[in-house]
Amino acid sequence: MAKVFLKPKALADTHTHYCPGCTHGIIHRLVAEVIDELGVQDTTVGVAPVGCSVLAYNYFNFDFQEAAHGRAPAVATGIKRARPDLTVFTYQGDGDLASIGMAEIIHAANRGEKFVTIFVNNAVYGMTGGQMAPTTMPNQISTTSPAGRDVADVGMPIKVAELLAALQTPAFISRQAVLKPKQIFKAKKAIKKAFQYQLEGKCFSMVEVVSTCPTNWGLTPVDSLKWAEDKLLSYYKLGDYKTPEAE
């Protein structure tokens, strides 16, 4: 009998520690499928963040480096500059990239470093147990904003894709989501494009992926998808913010 659905070779044969309903597993799989399809498993180096995906290196089947909190873009810069023949990507969450690592991502993007950043935005610090992130929505409850995010006190959530798209240098900036099958197919296309641009030596690319965190949102997995669809996607609009073709 013909096999019609297989685990990507670039994905390790193991269980993950992610919570039920978390979309990291989907995004891991999309990255692994793209790496398989482009045939670059043997030359790929991933850079893991600090956050829920800190152990990402256990779930992929290729070389990985584990960076300090927020420093993945600097680590990836070092790898790619020293070894331009390697395929390099960072996998970062919103606390890692949009808070402590903002300087590193802005400058890596602005230099046009030839690697890919997968930015998973679930509007909360997951690993440390649900604290407010720079991406937490107005009035969203977290353990460090128990009355909800007060925008008069801490400002509005940062729209990372728009922020990076405002720079002149980076050429592919896209925001996708993985809340519905249709979105998942589109997210994969964007991730594949980003890796292809790198293989063509074109540009820095970032794909922001709107994700869920049922555990820290205090919602069921199904309700989380609905909340993300209603609340996050109305603020974090999906689409390509910059493409090399448009330049």
Added chain:
Amino acid sequence: MAKVLMKGNEAIGEAAIKAGCLNYFAYPITPQTEVAEYLCRRLPEENGVFLQAESEVAASYMLFGAAGAGERVFTTSSSPGISLMGEAISYMAGAQLPAVLVNIMRGGPGLGGILPAQGDYFQATKGGGHGDYRLLTLAPASVQEAVEMVMEAFTLAEKYRNPVMILGDGMLGQMMEPVEFPEGLTTAPSNKDEWATNGMGNRNSNKPNIVKSLFLTDTDLNENNLVLKAKYEEMKKHEIRYESYNTDGDYQLLLVSFGMMSRICKSAIDDLKEEGIEIGLIRPQTLFPFPDEAIRQAVDKPSCKSALSVELNMGQMVEDVERCVHGKRPVSWFGTAGGVIPTPEEVVAEIKRVLG
């Protein structure tokens, strides 16, 4: 190769290239910015990587990434910049990455000043970043020695898979001296295929390499620390270097001094010799590992009444000298911080005061 007259900072940059290091990531800071200005011209000539990072934090993680990919890496900075690199230095030690870092020290704490100092002795030898780690720390006292130490540092970093620190000061970086670059540098074959993220296909392996300093279980973390500890013990066995000066005769006092300050101490010793007063000197060339046994034996000499640690700081290395002497003789400190450099006459006066 013939001798050439070079500024310390530029000679340090050239030494790295001569040692086969073609990856330099750094951020400008006085008094060592000439290294970057030199290498931004020289590295492209060698098809190397020069990148001015957005901060010392980023520079040190670029070092981490490139080192993790199995490449020789190098950065230079000065005291406040090294503080910012403290995080990555700890991560590199934890992940067992070879890297060479040069600290051309200036006075602190805080923004301090830009004049020469040796106030980062504790930072280099006792930590600086978090957790249990050590840096193999080399302290050159001339531009020639800086060149030789930088070139050897890459071999040492790879031998131990640990960051190596060259601890110089602003005087060393800014002054010009004749230098000769050693030739025929040989290094042991690299075992980087066993650990570096250089691409599975490039090493014909189907097993991923993971570069990390995260060990979530207590047993794994303890195991990693024991591996590191074993390396530091090996360094203590094999890498201790020091210079002895005027220690053959019966000296009344032992000076301990490192880097540029030791040269002033030698002048003081020569001046006192003319007066018939014999003073010995131990100059640690490695600050970690520290020459414990050499200092212990030197102060044990019956003629030696006490030890004096002379430093361009407020008394840091003196704590290591006290540890070595272990109460057998009085130990004292003499020094200045942040650009006020003692003259040989002032060192002579202090020695006479100690001798009574």
